[in-house]
Amino acid sequence: MTSVGTVVWLTGLPSAGKSTLARATATRAREQGRAVAVLDGDELRQALWPDLGFSKAHRDENVRRAGALAGLLAAQGLVVLVALVSPYRSARSVARGQAARFLEVFVSCSLSVCEARDVKGLYARARAGEIQGMTGIDDPYEAPTAPELVLRTEEWTVAECVERLMAALVELEASSAPGEQA
Amino acid sequence: MTSVGTVVWLTGLPSAGKSTLARATATRAREQGRAVAVLDGDELRQALWPDLGFSKAHRDENVRRAGALAGLLAAQGLVVLVALVSPYRSARSVARGQAARFLEVFVSCSLSVCEARDVKGLYARARAGEIQGMTGIDDPYEAPTAPELVLRTEEWTVAECVERLMAALVELEASSAPGEQA
Numbered sequence: 476m477t478s479v480g481t482v483v484w485l486t487g488l489p490s491a492g493k494s495t496l497a498r499a500t501a502t503r504a505r506e507q508g509r510a511v512a513v514l515d516g517d518e519l520r521q522a523l524w525p526d527l528g529f530s531k532a533h534r535d536e537n538v539r540r541a542g543a544l545a546g547l548l549a550a551q552g553l554v555v556l557v558a559l560v561s562p563y564r565s566a567r568s569v570a571r572g573q574a575a576r577f578l579e580v581f582v583s584c585s586l587s588v589c590e591a592r593d594v595k596g597l598y599a600r601a602r603a604g605e606i607q608g609m610t611g612i613d614d615p616y617e618a619p620t621a622p623e624l625v626l627r628t629e630e631w632t633v634a635e636c637v638e639r640l641m642a643a644l645v646e647l648e649a650s651s652a653p654g655e656q657a
Numbered sequence: 658m659t660s661v662g663t664v665v666w667l668t669g670l671p672s673a674g675k676s677t678l679a680r681a682t683a684t685r686a687r688e689q690g691r692a693v694a695v696l697d698g699d700e701l702r703q704a705l706w707p708d709l710g711f712s713k714a715h716r717d718e719n720v721r722r723a724g725a726l727a728g729l730l731a732a733q734g735l736v737v738l739v740a741l742v743s744p745y746r747s748a749r750s751v752a753r754g755q756a757a758r759f760l761e762v763f764v765s766c767s768l769s770v771c772e773a774r775d776v777k778g779l780y781a782r783a784r785a786g787e788i789q790g791m792t793g794i795d796d797p798y799e800a801p802t803a804p805e806l807v808l809r810t811e812e813w814t815v816a817e818c819v820e821r822l823m824a825a826l827v828e829l830e831a832s833s834a835p836g837e838q839a
Contacts, residue, residue: 505734510692512730522725524706543704544726548694552687 480510480549481647482542482574483640486561486619487582488611489597490589492628492636493558496582499637501556504644509554514545516559529608535566542570549574554644562610564617578647580640581622586611588629623647662692662731663826664724664756668743668801669764670793671779672771674810674818675740678764681819683738686826691736696723698741711790717748724752731756736826744792746799760829762822763804768793770811805829 483500485493494515501511519541520527527533538561545555561567571577589611590598601609608614624643626636665682667675676697683693701723702709709715720743727737743749753759771793772780783791790796806825808818 501733505692510687510735512694512733512735518729522729523722540705547700547704551683551694553692553694 478552479575480551480553480555481576481578481644482545482549482570483554483556483578483580483644484542484545484561484567484570485556485558485580485582486567486622488584488586488589488616489560489609490592490594491582491584492626492633493560493582495633496580496626496628496636496640497556497558499633500640501554503637503641504554504556507641510552511554511556512548514541514555514557514559516541516557516561519544519559529614531563535563535569538563538566539569542566542573545570546573546575549576560610560616562614562616564619567619576647576651578624578643579619579622580624580626580643581619582628583618583625584628660734661757662733662735662737663758663760663829664727664731664752665736665738665760665762665822665826666724666727666743666749666752667738667740667762667764668749668804670766670768670771670798671742671791672774672776673764673766674808674815675742675764677815678762678808678810678818678822679738679740681815682822683736685819685823686736686738689823692734693736693738694730696727696737696739696741698723698739698743701726701741711796713745717745717751720745720748721751724748724755727752728755728757731758742792742798744796744798746801749801758829758833760806760825761801761804762806762808762825763801764810765800765807766810 485497487493497513501513504511527537541557541559545557548555593599600606601612610616667679669675679695683695686693709719723739723741727739730737775781782788783794792798
Protein backbone atom coordinates (compact mmCIF):
# COMPACT_ATOMS: atom_id res chain seq x y z
CA MET A 476 0.00 0.00 0.00
CA THR A 477 1.13 3.51 -0.77
CA SER A 478 0.31 6.19 1.76
CA VAL A 479 -0.38 9.69 0.55
CA GLY A 480 2.63 11.96 0.42
CA THR A 481 2.90 15.72 0.67
CA VAL A 482 4.18 18.46 -1.59
CA VAL A 483 6.08 21.05 0.44
CA TRP A 484 6.38 24.07 -1.80
CA LEU A 485 9.05 26.61 -0.83
CA THR A 486 8.59 29.91 -2.62
CA GLY A 487 10.56 33.11 -2.20
CA LEU A 488 13.03 35.53 -3.73
CA PRO A 489 16.33 34.27 -5.16
CA SER A 490 18.78 33.77 -2.25
CA ALA A 491 15.95 33.74 0.33
CA GLY A 492 17.09 30.30 1.50
CA LYS A 493 14.70 27.91 -0.27
CA SER A 494 17.24 25.28 -1.40
CA THR A 495 19.09 25.36 1.92
CA LEU A 496 15.87 24.78 3.85
CA ALA A 497 14.67 22.09 1.41
CA ARG A 498 17.88 20.10 1.83
CA ALA A 499 18.06 20.51 5.59
CA THR A 500 14.42 19.51 5.97
CA ALA A 501 14.92 16.54 3.65
CA THR A 502 17.71 15.26 5.88
CA ARG A 503 15.53 15.57 8.96
CA ALA A 504 12.51 13.97 7.28
CA ARG A 505 14.66 11.03 6.10
CA GLU A 506 16.03 10.56 9.61
CA GLN A 507 12.44 10.19 10.76
CA GLY A 508 11.87 7.43 8.22
CA ARG A 509 10.07 9.31 5.48
CA ALA A 510 10.71 8.75 1.79
CA VAL A 511 11.78 12.14 0.49
CA ALA A 512 12.60 13.86 -2.78
CA VAL A 513 13.95 17.35 -3.30
CA LEU A 514 13.11 19.14 -6.51
CA ASP A 515 15.31 22.17 -6.95
CA GLY A 516 14.13 24.67 -9.51
CA ASP A 517 17.58 25.34 -10.93
CA GLU A 518 18.35 21.64 -11.26
CA LEU A 519 15.06 20.92 -12.99
CA ARG A 520 15.64 23.69 -15.51
CA GLN A 521 19.19 22.65 -16.27
CA ALA A 522 18.73 18.89 -16.30
CA LEU A 523 15.23 18.39 -17.63
CA TRP A 524 13.93 21.26 -19.69
CA PRO A 525 16.70 23.69 -20.64
CA ASP A 526 14.46 24.83 -23.50
CA LEU A 527 12.38 26.91 -21.06
CA GLY A 528 13.48 30.49 -20.48
CA PHE A 529 12.28 33.21 -18.13
CA SER A 530 9.36 34.79 -19.95
CA LYS A 531 6.05 34.81 -18.08
CA ALA A 532 4.79 31.91 -20.20
CA HIS A 533 7.96 29.87 -19.70
CA ARG A 534 8.05 30.59 -15.97
CA ASP A 535 4.46 29.43 -15.71
CA GLU A 536 5.25 26.26 -17.67
CA ASN A 537 8.32 25.64 -15.50
CA VAL A 538 6.18 25.87 -12.35
CA ARG A 539 3.43 23.76 -13.92
CA ARG A 540 5.92 20.99 -14.76
CA ALA A 541 7.55 21.12 -11.34
CA GLY A 542 4.10 20.95 -9.76
CA ALA A 543 3.03 18.05 -11.95
CA LEU A 544 6.20 16.13 -11.12
CA ALA A 545 5.86 16.88 -7.42
CA GLY A 546 2.24 15.74 -7.44
CA LEU A 547 3.14 12.56 -9.29
CA LEU A 548 5.82 11.67 -6.72
CA ALA A 549 3.72 12.68 -3.72
CA ALA A 550 0.95 10.39 -4.99
CA GLN A 551 3.47 7.58 -4.47
CA GLY A 552 3.84 8.47 -0.80
CA LEU A 553 6.90 10.70 -0.98
CA VAL A 554 7.40 13.96 0.85
CA VAL A 555 8.44 16.19 -2.04
CA LEU A 556 10.26 19.39 -1.14
CA VAL A 557 10.14 21.86 -4.02
CA ALA A 558 12.53 24.81 -3.92
CA LEU A 559 11.42 27.19 -6.63
CA VAL A 560 11.15 30.99 -6.84
CA SER A 561 7.69 30.54 -8.44
CA PRO A 562 7.01 34.26 -8.34
CA TYR A 563 3.42 34.27 -9.62
CA ARG A 564 0.46 33.48 -7.40
CA SER A 565 -1.59 31.98 -10.21
CA ALA A 566 1.11 29.44 -11.10
CA ARG A 567 1.52 28.40 -7.46
CA SER A 568 -2.22 27.94 -7.30
CA VAL A 569 -1.97 25.52 -10.24
CA ALA A 570 0.78 23.62 -8.41
CA ARG A 571 -1.44 23.35 -5.34
CA GLY A 572 -4.17 21.81 -7.45
CA GLN A 573 -1.78 19.08 -8.66
CA ALA A 574 -1.23 17.57 -5.20
CA ALA A 575 -3.53 15.80 -2.77
CA ARG A 576 -1.67 17.38 0.16
CA PHE A 577 0.12 20.70 -0.27
CA LEU A 578 2.06 22.84 2.16
CA GLU A 579 2.97 26.26 0.84
CA VAL A 580 5.97 27.72 2.64
CA PHE A 581 6.81 31.36 2.10
CA VAL A 582 10.55 31.66 2.61
CA SER A 583 10.53 35.29 3.64
CA CYS A 584 13.58 37.51 3.42
CA SER A 585 13.94 41.17 2.48
CA LEU A 586 15.22 42.03 -0.95
CA SER A 587 18.18 43.88 0.55
CA VAL A 588 19.35 40.83 2.48
CA CYS A 589 18.76 38.49 -0.48
CA GLU A 590 20.76 40.86 -2.63
CA ALA A 591 23.57 40.98 -0.06
CA ARG A 592 23.67 37.16 0.00
CA ASP A 593 23.42 36.88 -3.81
CA VAL A 594 24.31 33.18 -3.74
CA LYS A 595 24.53 32.86 -7.52
CA GLY A 596 25.61 36.39 -8.35
CA LEU A 597 22.34 37.01 -10.19
CA TYR A 598 21.42 40.25 -8.41
CA ALA A 599 24.78 41.77 -9.30
CA ARG A 600 24.34 40.77 -12.92
CA ALA A 601 20.78 42.14 -12.97
CA ARG A 602 21.93 45.46 -11.47
CA ALA A 603 24.66 45.60 -14.09
CA GLY A 604 22.04 45.10 -16.78
CA GLU A 605 23.51 41.79 -17.88
CA ILE A 606 20.32 39.85 -17.29
CA GLN A 607 16.70 40.90 -17.60
CA GLY A 608 13.57 39.66 -15.91
CA MET A 609 15.24 39.11 -12.56
CA THR A 610 12.66 38.45 -9.88
CA GLY A 611 12.74 41.24 -7.29
CA ILE A 612 14.59 43.63 -9.61
CA ASP A 613 12.70 44.01 -12.85
CA ASP A 614 10.20 41.16 -12.55
CA PRO A 615 7.59 40.95 -9.78
CA TYR A 616 7.56 38.56 -6.84
CA GLU A 617 3.98 38.05 -5.69
CA ALA A 618 4.23 37.03 -2.03
CA PRO A 619 1.74 34.38 -0.87
CA THR A 620 -1.35 35.85 0.78
CA ALA A 621 -2.25 32.73 2.78
CA PRO A 622 0.68 30.30 2.94
CA GLU A 623 0.51 27.41 5.39
CA LEU A 624 3.81 28.60 6.85
CA VAL A 625 6.15 31.59 6.78
CA LEU A 626 9.86 31.07 7.49
CA ARG A 627 11.80 34.23 8.25
CA THR A 628 15.36 33.41 7.28
CA GLU A 629 16.67 36.79 8.38
CA GLU A 630 15.53 36.18 11.93
CA TRP A 631 15.67 32.42 12.43
CA THR A 632 18.46 29.91 12.05
CA VAL A 633 18.24 27.06 9.56
CA ALA A 634 17.65 24.68 12.47
CA GLU A 635 14.76 26.78 13.75
CA CYS A 636 13.20 26.96 10.30
CA VAL A 637 13.52 23.19 9.89
CA GLU A 638 11.83 22.67 13.26
CA ARG A 639 8.90 24.85 12.26
CA LEU A 640 8.59 23.20 8.87
CA MET A 641 8.67 19.69 10.33
CA ALA A 642 6.03 20.68 12.88
CA ALA A 643 3.78 22.02 10.12
CA LEU A 644 4.32 18.86 8.08
CA VAL A 645 3.46 16.57 10.97
CA GLU A 646 0.36 18.61 11.72
CA LEU A 647 -0.80 18.52 8.11
CA GLU A 648 -0.18 14.78 7.84
CA ALA A 649 -2.20 14.22 11.00
CA SER A 650 -5.07 16.52 10.13
CA SER A 651 -5.64 15.69 6.49
CA ALA A 652 -5.37 11.92 6.60
CA PRO A 653 -7.15 10.61 9.69
CA GLY A 654 -6.49 6.95 10.29
CA GLU A 655 -3.68 6.78 7.78
CA GLN A 656 -0.36 5.35 8.80
CA ALA A 657 2.63 7.61 8.65
CA MET B 658 23.49 11.52 5.15
CA THR B 659 22.07 10.33 1.87
CA SER B 660 23.01 6.87 0.68
CA VAL B 661 23.38 6.26 -3.03
CA GLY B 662 20.23 5.06 -4.76
CA THR B 663 19.76 3.01 -7.88
CA VAL B 664 18.11 3.57 -11.22
CA VAL B 665 16.28 0.42 -12.31
CA TRP B 666 15.57 0.87 -16.00
CA LEU B 667 12.88 -1.37 -17.46
CA THR B 668 12.98 -1.41 -21.24
CA GLY B 669 10.89 -3.47 -23.63
CA LEU B 670 8.15 -3.48 -26.25
CA PRO B 671 4.82 -1.81 -25.51
CA SER B 672 2.68 -4.24 -23.43
CA ALA B 673 5.76 -6.30 -22.44
CA GLY B 674 4.92 -5.69 -18.76
CA LYS B 675 7.25 -2.83 -17.77
CA SER B 676 4.77 -0.72 -15.79
CA THR B 677 3.26 -3.76 -14.07
CA LEU B 678 6.68 -4.95 -12.94
CA ALA B 679 7.79 -1.45 -11.91
CA ARG B 680 4.76 -1.02 -9.66
CA ALA B 681 4.92 -4.51 -8.18
CA THR B 682 8.63 -4.13 -7.48
CA ALA B 683 8.06 -0.68 -5.97
CA THR B 684 5.59 -2.15 -3.50
CA ARG B 685 8.04 -4.85 -2.49
CA ALA B 686 10.97 -2.44 -2.21
CA ARG B 687 8.87 -0.10 -0.03
CA GLU B 688 7.89 -2.98 2.22
CA GLN B 689 11.59 -3.60 2.74
CA GLY B 690 12.06 -0.01 3.86
CA ARG B 691 13.48 1.55 0.73
CA ALA B 692 12.52 5.00 -0.49
CA VAL B 693 11.13 4.41 -3.98
CA ALA B 694 9.89 6.36 -6.98
CA VAL B 695 8.30 5.01 -10.14
CA LEU B 696 8.72 7.00 -13.34
CA ASP B 697 6.31 5.77 -15.96
CA GLY B 698 7.09 6.82 -19.49
CA ASP B 699 3.49 7.52 -20.42
CA GLU B 700 2.90 9.57 -17.27
CA LEU B 701 6.03 11.64 -17.81
CA ARG B 702 5.05 12.42 -21.38
CA GLN B 703 1.51 13.40 -20.49
CA ALA B 704 2.18 15.29 -17.28
CA LEU B 705 5.56 16.90 -17.85
CA TRP B 706 6.48 17.37 -21.48
CA PRO B 707 3.48 16.83 -23.76
CA ASP B 708 5.36 18.88 -26.36
CA LEU B 709 7.53 15.87 -27.19
CA GLY B 710 6.30 13.54 -29.92
CA PHE B 711 7.57 10.23 -31.25
CA SER B 712 10.20 11.21 -33.79
CA LYS B 713 13.68 9.76 -33.24
CA ALA B 714 14.87 13.11 -31.87
CA HIS B 715 11.91 13.48 -29.53
CA ARG B 716 12.14 9.87 -28.35
CA ASP B 717 15.80 10.44 -27.58
CA GLU B 718 15.00 13.64 -25.70
CA ASN B 719 12.21 11.88 -23.79
CA VAL B 720 14.63 9.16 -22.69
CA ARG B 721 17.31 11.73 -21.88
CA ARG B 722 14.94 13.68 -19.63
CA ALA B 723 13.64 10.53 -17.92
CA GLY B 724 17.23 9.45 -17.36
CA ALA B 725 18.25 12.84 -16.00
CA LEU B 726 15.29 12.88 -13.64
CA ALA B 727 15.94 9.30 -12.52
CA GLY B 728 19.60 10.09 -11.90
CA LEU B 729 18.71 13.21 -9.93
CA LEU B 730 16.36 11.26 -7.65
CA ALA B 731 18.69 8.27 -7.28
CA ALA B 732 21.44 10.66 -6.18
CA GLN B 733 19.15 11.45 -3.23
CA GLY B 734 19.10 7.80 -2.20
CA LEU B 735 15.92 6.67 -3.91
CA VAL B 736 15.41 3.46 -5.82
CA VAL B 737 13.96 4.82 -9.05
CA LEU B 738 12.06 2.37 -11.23
CA VAL B 739 11.76 3.67 -14.78
CA ALA B 740 9.22 1.98 -17.06
CA LEU B 741 9.92 3.25 -20.55
CA VAL B 742 9.96 1.57 -23.99
CA SER B 743 13.26 3.38 -24.69
CA PRO B 744 13.74 1.50 -27.97
CA TYR B 745 17.18 2.83 -28.93
CA ARG B 746 20.39 1.47 -27.46
CA SER B 747 22.23 4.78 -27.71
CA ALA B 748 19.60 6.63 -25.68
CA ARG B 749 19.61 3.95 -22.98
CA SER B 750 23.37 4.27 -22.86
CA VAL B 751 22.96 7.99 -22.16
CA ALA B 752 20.52 7.17 -19.34
CA ARG B 753 23.05 4.75 -17.85
CA GLY B 754 25.64 7.51 -17.81
CA GLN B 755 23.30 9.75 -15.79
CA ALA B 756 23.19 7.46 -12.74
CA ALA B 757 25.81 6.35 -10.26
CA ARG B 758 24.16 2.93 -10.02
CA PHE B 759 22.16 1.56 -12.93
CA LEU B 760 20.35 -1.71 -13.42
CA GLU B 761 19.11 -2.30 -16.95
CA VAL B 762 16.23 -4.76 -17.06
CA PHE B 763 15.14 -6.13 -20.40
CA VAL B 764 11.45 -6.94 -20.05
CA SER B 765 11.38 -9.62 -22.71
CA CYS B 766 8.19 -10.69 -24.45
CA SER B 767 7.54 -11.70 -28.04
CA LEU B 768 5.87 -9.21 -30.34
CA SER B 769 2.98 -11.62 -30.93
CA VAL B 770 2.19 -11.85 -27.22
CA CYS B 771 2.62 -8.10 -26.68
CA GLU B 772 0.26 -7.52 -29.60
CA ALA B 773 -2.26 -9.96 -28.18
CA ARG B 774 -2.14 -8.16 -24.81
CA ASP B 775 -2.26 -4.70 -26.43
CA VAL B 776 -2.93 -3.00 -23.10
CA LYS B 777 -3.51 0.43 -24.63
CA GLY B 778 -4.85 -0.63 -28.01
CA LEU B 779 -1.83 0.85 -29.75
CA TYR B 780 -0.93 -2.24 -31.79
CA ALA B 781 -4.44 -2.41 -33.23
CA ARG B 782 -4.29 1.26 -34.15
CA ALA B 783 -0.85 0.84 -35.71
CA ARG B 784 -2.03 -2.17 -37.77
CA ALA B 785 -5.00 -0.13 -38.88
CA GLY B 786 -2.65 2.62 -40.03
CA GLU B 787 -4.05 5.12 -37.53
CA ILE B 788 -0.68 5.75 -35.85
CA GLN B 789 2.81 5.72 -37.26
CA GLY B 790 6.17 5.06 -35.67
CA MET B 791 4.86 2.31 -33.40
CA THR B 792 7.75 0.44 -31.79
CA GLY B 793 7.75 -3.17 -32.94
CA ILE B 794 5.56 -2.44 -35.96
CA ASP B 795 7.09 0.30 -38.07
CA ASP B 796 9.75 1.59 -35.69
CA PRO B 797 12.63 -0.55 -34.41
CA TYR B 798 13.10 -1.94 -30.93
CA GLU B 799 16.79 -2.49 -30.26
CA ALA B 800 16.97 -5.17 -27.57
CA PRO B 801 19.71 -4.74 -24.95
CA THR B 802 22.86 -6.72 -25.73
CA ALA B 803 24.13 -6.87 -22.14
CA PRO B 804 21.37 -5.98 -19.66
CA GLU B 805 21.95 -6.69 -15.99
CA LEU B 806 18.74 -8.73 -15.99
CA VAL B 807 16.24 -10.28 -18.40
CA LEU B 808 12.67 -10.86 -17.23
CA ARG B 809 10.63 -13.19 -19.45
CA THR B 810 7.04 -12.14 -18.86
CA GLU B 811 5.66 -14.84 -21.13
CA GLU B 812 7.18 -17.56 -18.99
CA TRP B 813 7.31 -16.15 -15.47
CA THR B 814 4.63 -14.76 -13.20
CA VAL B 815 4.77 -11.18 -11.94
CA ALA B 816 5.77 -12.51 -8.50
CA GLU B 817 8.66 -14.50 -10.01
CA CYS B 818 9.85 -11.48 -11.98
CA VAL B 819 9.71 -9.28 -8.87
CA GLU B 820 11.75 -11.88 -6.94
CA ARG B 821 14.44 -11.89 -9.60
CA LEU B 822 14.51 -8.12 -9.86
CA MET B 823 14.77 -7.66 -6.09
CA ALA B 824 17.59 -10.22 -5.96
CA ALA B 825 19.47 -8.35 -8.69
CA LEU B 826 18.91 -5.06 -6.88
CA VAL B 827 20.17 -6.39 -3.57
CA GLU B 828 23.21 -7.88 -5.29
CA LEU B 829 24.02 -4.63 -7.07
CA GLU B 830 23.59 -2.59 -3.90
CA ALA B 831 25.95 -4.94 -2.06
CA SER B 832 28.58 -5.14 -4.79
CA SER B 833 28.84 -1.53 -5.85
CA ALA B 834 28.78 0.18 -2.49
CA PRO B 835 30.96 -1.74 -0.05
CA GLY B 836 30.58 -0.49 3.49
CA GLU B 837 27.60 1.64 2.67
CA GLN B 838 24.46 1.27 4.74
CA ALA B 839 21.32 0.13 2.96
